[in-house]
Amino acid sequence: MAKVSKKELIIQHSRKLFSELGYELTCLESVAKECSITKPAIYYHFKDKATLYKAVVSPEFTALAKRIEESTQRGSAVERLRSYIHTFGEFLISNPDFSAIFAREIANGSRTIPDECIEQLSRSIKQLVNILYTGVQEGIFKEESAFLVQMMIVTPLISYHTTKPLREKIAKFAQNETITLDPQFRNITESLSEKIIKGLQC
Amino acid sequence: MAKVSKKELIIQHSRKLFSELGYELTCLESVAKECSITKPAIYYHFKDKATLYKAVVSPEFTALAKRIEESTQRGSAVERLRSYIHTFGEFLISNPDFSAIFAREIANGSRTIPDECIEQLSRSIKQLVNILYTGVQEGIFKEESAFLVQMMIVTPLISYHTTKPLREKIAKFAQNETITLDPQFRNITESLSEKIIKGLQC
DNA sequence: ATAGTTTTACTTACCGTTTAGTAAGGACAG
DNA sequence: CTGTCCTTACTAAACGGTAAGTAAAACTAT
Numbered sequence: 001m002a003k004v005s006k007k008e009l010i011i012q013h014s015r016k017l018f019s020e021l022g023y024e025l026t027c028l029e030s031v032a033k034e035c036s037i038t039k040p041a042i043y044y045h046f047k048d049k050a051t052l053y054k055a056v057v058s059p060e061f062t063a064l065a066k067r068i069e070e071s072t073q074r075g076s077a078v079e080r081l082r083s084y085i086h087t088f089g090e091f092l093i094s095n096p097d098f099s100a101i102f103a104r105e106i107a108n109g110s111r112t113i114p115d116e117c118i119e120q121l122s123r124s125i126k127q128l129v130n131i132l133y134t135g136v137q138e139g140i141f142k143e144e145s146a147f148l149v150q151m152m153i154v155t156p157l158i159s160y161h162t163t164k165p166l167r168e169k170i171a172k173f174a175q176n177e178t179i180t181l182d183p184q185f186r187n188i189t190e191s192l193s194e195k196i197i198k199g200l201q202c
Numbered sequence: 203m204a205k206v207s208k209k210e211l212i213i214q215h216s217r218k219l220f221s222e223l224g225y226e227l228t229c230l231e232s233v234a235k236e237c238s239i240t241k242p243a244i245y246y247h248f249k250d251k252a253t254l255y256k257a258v259v260s261p262e263f264t265a266l267a268k269r270i271e272e273s274t275q276r277g278s279a280v281e282r283l284r285s286y287i288h289t290f291g292e293f294l295i296s297n298p299d300f301s302a303i304f305a306r307e308i309a310n311g312s313r314t315i316p317d318e319c320i321e322q323l324s325r326s327i328k329q330l331v332n333i334l335y336t337g338v339q340e341g342i343f344k345e346e347s348a349f350l351v352q353m354m355i356v357t358p359l360i361s362y363h364t365t366k367p368l369r370e371k372i373a374k375f376a377q378n379e380t381i382t383l384d385p386q387f388r389n390i391t392e393s394l395s396e397k398i399i400k401g402l403q404c
Numbered sequence: 405a406t407a408g409t410t411t412t413a414c415t416t417a418c419c420g421t422t423t424a425g426t427a428a429g430g431a432c433a434g
Numbered sequence: 435c436t437g438t439c440c441t442t443a444c445t446a447a448a449c450g451g452t453a454a455g456t457a458a459a460a461c462t463a464t
Binding site: 239240242243246 | 412
Binding site: 006037038040041044045 | 438439440441442
C-alpha cells in the first residue's frame with residue numbers, strides 16, 4: 001500500500017465530495033473531517049478552496065488526455081475513433097468521480113474550469129479533429145464538426161453515470177412500459193460507439 | 203403587451219438567474235433586486251427558495267413534454283423520431299434558460315428535481331419507447347435502450363447550448379487546427395438527428 | 405354611498421446559521 | 435533552534451428566512 005501524503009489525502013477526499021455535492025455545497029469543514037484533520041490544515045496545503053478544486057480536477061483532465069492520445073495513434077480512422085470512445089468510456093469507469101465533476105463544468109458554462117484543464121481538453125479534441133479529418137480523406141466519414149462529435153461521445157457517457165437515480169425515478173413513473181433500465185456501462189460505451197461510427201460513415 | 207403579474211415576474215427573473223448561476227449561487231436578494239422589490243416580497247409569493255425553484259422549472263418540463271407528445275403522434279417510426287429530436291432542439295432554442303437548468307439537474311444526479319418534472323420526463327420517454335418499439339416492429343430499427351437513445355439526443359443538444367464559452371476557450375488552444383467552431387443550433391439539431399437515425403437503423 | 409373591517413401585497417429591520425478564510429501559537433523532527 | 439505541519443479560537447460576510455408593521459385595495463354592513 002503506497003503511503004499517501006496528507007496533501008494527496010485531502011485531494012482524494014475532496015474529490016469525492018466535490019463530485020457528490022458540487023463545488024458550492026462541498027464545505028472544507030467536511031473535507032477536513034473526512035481526512036481527520038481540521039479545516040485550517042487544508043489552508044496550510046492549499047491557498048484557498050478554488051486552488052484545492054484545481055488540484056483535484058487538473059490531474060484527471062491530464063490523465064484523460066494522455067490516455068486518449070496514447071490509444072488513438074494507430075489504425076484506420078474507424079479504429080481510432082472506436083478507441084477514442086472506448087478509452088473515454090473506460091476512463092469514466094476507472095475514475096468514478098470524474099463524470100459528475102465534468103458534467104457540472106459543462107452545465108456551468110465552464111466559468112470555473114481551470115485553464116490547464118481546457119488545455120488538456122483541447123489535446124483530446126485535436127486528436128479527434130485529426131481522426132475525423134483522416135476519415136474524410138479516406139472517404140469513409142462525412143465531414144462533421146468535431147465539437148458536435150465530441151458532445152455526442154462525451155455527454156451521453158457522462159450522463160449515463162450521473163443519471164442513475166434519475167433513470168430509476170423515471171422508470172417508476174413508466175411502469176407499464178418496458179424500459180430497459182440499466183444496461184452495463186461497458187455495453188453502453190460499445191452501443192454508443194457503434195451508433196456514432198455508423199452515423200458518421202458515408 | 204400582456205401585463206404580467208408580480209408572481210410571474212419573480213418566476214421569470216429567477217429563471218434567468220437560476221439558469222446562469224445555478225440554484226446555490228442564485229440568491230433571493232438579487233432576484234428581488236431584478237424585480238425591483240425586496241426579498242421578503244418573494245416570501246409572500248413563495249414558501250421558500252425550493253418552492254420558487256419548482257415554480258420556475260415545472261412549467262418548462264410540462265411544456266416540453268406536451269410539445270413532444272403533440273409532434274410525435276403521426277408518421278413512420280423514422281419520421282416520428284426525427285420529429286422528437288427536432289421538437290426538442292426547437293424547444294431549447296425557444297426556451298434559452300432551460301438547457302443550463304436541465305444540464306445541472308443531470309449533473310446533480312437529480313436530487314433536487316421535483317417529482318412533477320420527473321413525471322413529465324417520463325411522458326417524453328414513453329413516447330420515445332413507443333417510437334423505438336414501432337421501429338423495431340417495422341424492421342427498421344435495431345433494438346436499443348430508450349434511455350441511451352434519450353441521452354444521445356438530449357445531452358449533446360443541451361450541452362451545445364451550455365458550452366459555448368468552453369468551446370471558444372478550447373478553440374483558442376487549438377488555433378493551428380481547423381475547428382468548425384460554432385455552427386448554428388438548428389444545423390446541429392439536424393446533423394445530430396441524421397446521425398442518430400442512421401446509427402439506429404438496421 | 406360610506407364608514408368600518410379585512411385582505412393583499414408589500415416594506416424595514418432583524419436573526420441565526422453557515423462557511424470561507426485568518427491569526428496565533430504549539431508539537432515535533434532534524 | 436528552526437522549519438514543517440498542524441491546532442484552537444476567531445472574524446467577517448453572505449444568505450435563507452422571519453417578525454412586525456403599513457399603505458392601499460376590496461369587501462361588508464348599515
